[in-house]
Amino acid sequence: xxxPMPAGLTSIYKRRGGFAPVWLVDVQLPNGxxxxxxxxxxxxxxxxxxxxxxxxxxxxxxxxxxxTTRSLRTDAGDLTIQNISGNTIYSDTVAALRNEWEGALxxxxxxxxxxxxxxxxxxxFATEPRLGREYITVRMxxxxxxSDVDGLPETYQESCSWRFKSAQCGSMGTAxxxxxxxxxxxxxxxxxxxxxxxxxxxxVVKNAPPYLPPRKLYYSDDPRFQGEVY
Amino acid sequence: xxxxxxxxxxxxxxxxxxxxxELPPLPEPDDFVAESGEFFTRQRxxxxxxxxxxxxxxxxxxADALRQMFDQxxxxxxxxxxxxxxxxxxxxxxxxxxxxQSRYExxxxxxxxxxxxxxxxxxxxxxxxxxxxxxxxxxxYGNDLVKLIAGWTWFPSNGERHGAGTYQTNVxxxxxxxxxxxxxxxxxSIKHPSLGLxxxxxxxxxLDWQDLYAPxxxxxxxxxxxxxxxxxxxxxxxxxxxxxxxxxxGYAVEADAIEVMR
Numbered sequence: 001x002x003x004p005m006p007a008g009l010t011s012i013y014k015r016r017g018g019f020a021p022v023w024l025v026d027v028q029l030p031n032g033x034x035x036x037x038x039x040x041x042x043x044x045x046x047x048x049x050x051x052x053x054x055x056x057x058x059x060x061x062x063x064x065x066x067x068t069t070r071s072l073r074t075d076a077g078d079l080t081i082q083n084i085s086g087n088t089i090y091s092d093t094v095a096a097l098r099n100e101w102e103g104a105l106x107x108x109x110x111x112x113x114x115x116x117x118x119x120x121x122x123x124x125f126a127t128e129p130r131l132g133r134e135y136i137t138v139r140m141x142x143x144x145x146x147s148d149v150d151g152l153p154e155t156y157q158e159s160c161s162w163r164f165k166s167a168q169c170g171s172m173g174t175a176x177x178x179x180x181x182x183x184x185x186x187x188x189x190x191x192x193x194x195x196x197x198x199x200x201x202x203x204v205v206k207n208a209p210p211y212l213p214p215r216k217l218y219y220s221d222d223p224r225f226q227g228e229v230y
Numbered sequence: 231x232x233x234x235x236x237x238x239x240x241x242x243x244x245x246x247x248x249x250x251x252e253l254p255p256l257p258e259p260d261d262f263v264a265e266s267g268e269f270f271t272r273q274r275x276x277x278x279x280x281x282x283x284x285x286x287x288x289x290x291x292x293a294d295a296l297r298q299m300f301d302q303x304x305x306x307x308x309x310x311x312x313x314x315x316x317x318x319x320x321x322x323x324x325x326x327x328x329x330x331q332s333r334y335e336x337x338x339x340x341x342x343x344x345x346x347x348x349x350x351x352x353x354x355x356x357x358x359x360x361x362x363x364x365x366x367x368x369x370x371y372g373n374d375l376v377k378l379i380a381g382w383t384w385f386p387s388n389g390e391r392h393g394a395g396t397y398q399t400n401v402x403x404x405x406x407x408x409x410x411x412x413x414x415x416x417x418x419s420i421k422h423p424s425l426g427l428x429x430x431x432x433x434x435x436x437l438d439w440q441d442l443y444a445p446x447x448x449x450x451x452x453x454x455x456x457x458x459x460x461x462x463x464x465x466x467x468x469x470x471x472x473x474x475x476x477x478x479x480g481y482a483v484e485a486d487a488i489e490v491m492r
Contacts, residue, residue, distance in 0.1 A: 008377070015373045017259065019409060019463065020274035040276060040463075041348075113463070114377060114409055 006117035021110050021119065023063040024056060025079060027126065029104040035083060039063065042194070046119075047107045061135055063108060066122055075110070076141035077122070083136045101129045106140050160185060162196045170195045232303060233321050233352045237283075237343075238312035244292050245299075245368070247283040249315060251408045254279050256411060256461075256492055273411060278322060278345025278461050281311065289337040294330050300327045310352045311343050318361070321349035321460075325361030354458045355413055355491050356394055362489045365408050366393040376485055380404035386486075392418050392450040396486040401425070406485035409465050413491035414457040417468065419484050421448040424479035425472035430454050431467040442483060443475035450486050457491070 012018065023039040026048040034049045038056035046054045059081050066077030080146040103125050110120040126151075155161070159180035162169040171178070171192035178184055186193040238246045257275035264270065285292060286468045301311050303323065311320045322345040332338045355361050367376045381404060382397040397406060397421075417430060421444035440454050470483045 011374055012377075014373055015375065016269060016369055017271040018273070019276075020260070020272040042463075212314075 006112075006115055006119065009112070009117070009119060012112060012114050019113050021112050023060055024109040024111050025063070026061055026107040026109075029099075030100055030103055045109060047109065048105070066108070066140075068122075075122075077124075077126070077140050078167055079106070079108070079138045079140055081136045083134055084131060091150075101126050101138065103127070106138075108140065113178065156199055158198050160196050162195065162197060168195065168197075231461075232308045233319075233350050235303065235309045236310040236312050236319070236352060237299070237301065238314055238322075241314055244288070245295060246314060248286050251281070251283070251313065251315065253313060253318070254281060254318060262449040271480050276411060276463050277347055279320065279343075281320070281345070283311075283343055285322075285337075285339040287332060288339060289335055290337055293337040293339050296324075296341070297327065297329060300324050300341065307431050308346055308349050311345075312352070316360075317357075319352045320345045321344045321351050345461065348460050350460055351413075351458075356457055358416065358489060358491065362491050363412075364418075364487050364489050365410055366487045367406070367485055368394060375408065377409075378405075378409040378485075379407070382406065382485065390420050390447060390449040390489040391484070393401050396420075396484045398482050398484045400443070400472075400480060400482040401469055402481075403436050404470045406468045407465055408488050409463065410488070410490045411461075411463050411492075413461055414455070414459040414463070415466055415491065416452040416456075416489040417454040417466070418450050418487045418489060419453045420450050420486065421453070423447070423478060424480035424482060426478055426483055427471045428483035429467075429469040429471050430456075431465075431469065432456060432459065433465055434467075439471060441475050443478040445477075452489065459491075 011127045022042070022044070024044055025035075026046060027035040027037065028048045029035075036044075036046065036049075036054045036056045038044065039058065039060045040062045041056065041058040043053050043055050045052055047157075061080040061082050063079055064077045065149055066075070068075045106124050106126050108122045108124070108180040109115075109118045112119050122140075122142075124142050126138045128139040130137045160169075160178075160182075161180075164180075167169050169178075169192055171190045173188065173190040173192070175187065175189035178190055180194055180198065182193070182198060184190060185196040232458065238242075256279060257273075257277060259271035259273040259275075261437035262272070264268045285296065299309065307323050308323050310468050311322065312318075313320070320343065324341045324344055325344055327339070327341040329337060329339050362445050367373060367374065369375050376397065380396060380399065381401045383401045384395060385391070385398055386395040387393060415432075419425075419440075419442055421442050423443065423445060427439050427441050437456060438454060460464070466488055468483065468485050470481070472481055
């Protein structure tokens with residue numbers, strides 16, 4: 001499903017000239033401190049904090065490239081922040097980095113000034129801050145990593161795993177207990193068959209003919225011929 | 231205030247750089263040329279001019295004065311540069327000062343003046359005929375240059391309006407916005423017996439209300455001027471107030487063009 005675009009974006013991008021979009025970065029450290037950093041100075045609406053706007057510091061040197069994947073596992077990008085401004089003891093960015101940045105929540109937005117709207121947004125967390133003489137680079141990883149999910153929440157088995165009459169079960173029947181079989185679930189006193197999450201065995205057909213191997217074909221005048229021909 | 235520290239206070243100022251000195255334009259936008267050959271531009275650099283300055287064969291006193299000024303304002307300060315020939319002031323920083331002696335009592339000095347956006351100017355540019363450019367409501371390809379909010383109607387020019395036409399509305403609180411990189415601006419519009427009042431905002435701050443009523447139709451001319459604006463990316467909004475002069479017959483306002491100082 002395509003992402004919805006802000007209204008009026010098409011008419012803005014049709015123009016032959018205009019202003020480059022602004023990169024806005026909202027960073028919330030684990031201790032709750034929020035920094036607002038952008039590629040161009042200005043006052044912009046925020047995504048973190050009380051808002052609705054904040055003065056963004058023009059510390060962002062570069063943003064991205066950001067890679068996105070269908071599996072979400074390796075969505076990532078780099079942020080480069082200047083490390084020059086400040087006093088003779090600490091640069092501004094290093095002073096900020098004295099707090100723990102590992103795991104900080106980051107929201108990166110591509111802000112189109114003519115539209116006063118975001119055209120692209122990514123949420124992630126910070127990791128691997130690398131300090132350089134002029135720049136500081138922070139790696140931004142996606143919030144959800146499917147590899148961090150430990151397997152399946154339940155085992156697949158023949159019987160149902162829901163607790164009888166729980167919200168997942170949904171049975172409103174009159175029975176007080178449930179043996180957790182498919183037949184019992186379909187019983188009118190329980191009537192929760194759509195919620196049954198066990199794996200049923202294939203149904204057994206009564207009086208079915210036994211399996212017979214294919215018979216050899218003989219001519220009728222052959223002494224080994226014993227009856228019908230298949 | 232640092233803008234009071236001026237390089238070139240008068241034609242007799244020994245700190246005047248060598249002339250003639252051609253003023254470069256504001257930073258050019260990034261160009262993208264499609265395979266068809268069509269140009270698309272995006273303004274990324276929002277800083278000011280980069281002006282190379284030189285002082286040739288000057289006495290040592292001039293070299294010392296420039297060196298001292300450079301050291302004084304290199305950390306968190308800015309100075310004004312007065313271009314004597316164009317009579318324009320710029321606020322910014324000196325960088326890359328080089329001083330060398332070329333002969334006895336003759337010193338060659340060079341530096342680059344980086345104009346900084348957002349700095350107050352000693353005096354704001356006022357030569358609209360020479361230094362200003364127009365921003366119409368549409369570009370030459372028919373795309374809107376102005377952002378329109380609520381109902382605006384396009385009217386082709388009848389010879390009275392600036393450019394190819396204008397947008398008009400009588401919807402209260404309908405707004406037209408221009409974004410520009412520059413200094414001050416002027417709003418152009420016709421005046422007409424059927425037009426009302428509009429409000430002018432700069433960067434979200436209300437500046438004034440303007441009455442577009444006139445007993446007889448007048449061709450497009452500057453109806454509002456805001457000159458004292460530092461260099462930067464600015465947003466001009468024209469908002470239909472829904473009010474009118476008691477003698478006017480209507481409430482409509484027009485977004486014809488703005489003239490921006492560059």
